[in-house]
Amino acid sequence: LAKTTQPISMDSYEGQEVNITCSHNNIATNDYITWYQQFPSQGPRFIIQGYKTKVTNEVASLFIPADRKSSTLSLPRVSLSDTAVYYCLVGDVYSGAGSYQLTFGKGTKLSVIP
Amino acid sequence: EAGVAQSPRYKIIEKRQSVAFWCNPISGHATLYWYQQILGQGPKLLIQFQNNGVVDDSQLPKDRFSAERLKGVDSTLKIQPAKLEDSAVYLCASSLVNRVYEVGELFFGEGSRLTVL
Numbered sequence: 626l627a628k629t630t631q632p633i634s635m636d637s638y639e640g641q642e643v644n645i646t647c648s649h650n651n652i653a654t655n656d657y658i659t660w661y662q663q664f665p666s667q668g669p670r671f672i673i674q675g676y677k678t679k680v681t682n683e684v685a686s687l688f689i690p691a692d693r694k695s696s697t698l699s700l701p702r703v704s705l706s707d708t709a710v711y712y713c714l715v716g717d718v719y720s721g722a723g724s725y726q727l728t729f730g731k732g733t734k735l736s737v738i739p
Numbered sequence: 740e741a742g743v744a745q746s747p748r749y750k751i752i753e754k755r756q757s758v759a760f761w762c763n764p765i766s767g768h769a770t771l772y773w774y775q776q777i778l779g780q781g782p783k784l785l786i787q788f789q790n791n792g793v794v795d796d797s798q799l800p801k802d803r804f805s806a807e808r809l810k811g812v813d814s815t816l817k818i819q820p821a822k823l824e825d826s827a828v829y830l831c832a833s834s835l836v837n838r839v840y841e842v843g844e845l846f847f848g849e850g851s852r853l854t855v856l
Contacts, residue, residue, distance in 0.1 A: 661845075668743075668830050668847025669782065712781055727845065729774075729781030 629713045634734040643700045645733050647713030650694050658689060658696045661712045669712060708737045743848035745831050751854045757819035760851045764833030773806055773816050774830040782830055788814065826855045
């Protein structure tokens with residue numbers, strides 16, 4: 626299973642751009658990288674997914690270098706409401722049976738300060 | 740569009756008692772997941788269904804946990820007997836995608852918080 630490593634926590638002021646990097650050194654050729662956001666007392670919510678280079682949506686950008694051993698989630702101009710835990714996941718092929726398992730790590734707790 | 744529905748939201752039981760959680764996924768989603776999230780940790784996959792078949796239950800403690808998905812729609816997760824360490828939030832998620840190598844978007848419910856005394 627491809628494992629991920631993220632910083633445990635980060636602080637940022639409102640209005641700043643936040644970059645959270647995730648390391649996944651043993652990512653498999655066909656694995657995708659997905660980021661989720663989780664607020665207290667809620668289930669995780671999908672933010673963005675990518676395979677290589679750069680992906681952008683209305684919420685965030687995802688940067689993936691050519692070797693794909695890491696990825697960076699970029700949140701532009703964060704607000705207090707972006708305070709949450711952010712999880713980086715790598716989609717695994719599991720036992721060749723056509724299924725896959727999404728492995729959540731401990732995530733990065735982002736605190737946005739006024 | 741209705742989201743993933745879970746019940747109950749909260750449950751308090753004593754150890755050795757049993758408990759059941761219910762999940763109704765988003766309509767048309769073939770894949771359903773049960774996750775366990777212990778306070779301060781990321782969600783841990785317990786079991787994955789595609790339609791009404793089990794795809795992965797390698798991390799399900801089968802001596803006490805069971806899950807079923809009848810008719811490929813609703814699912815129940817049961818714990819019997821419960822232990823103190825089962826105190827956690829049980830999250831249900833569903834997804835449209837289950838192609839090999841591709842990870843689709845998971846839609847999570849709000850979870851069922853279990854406290855075992």
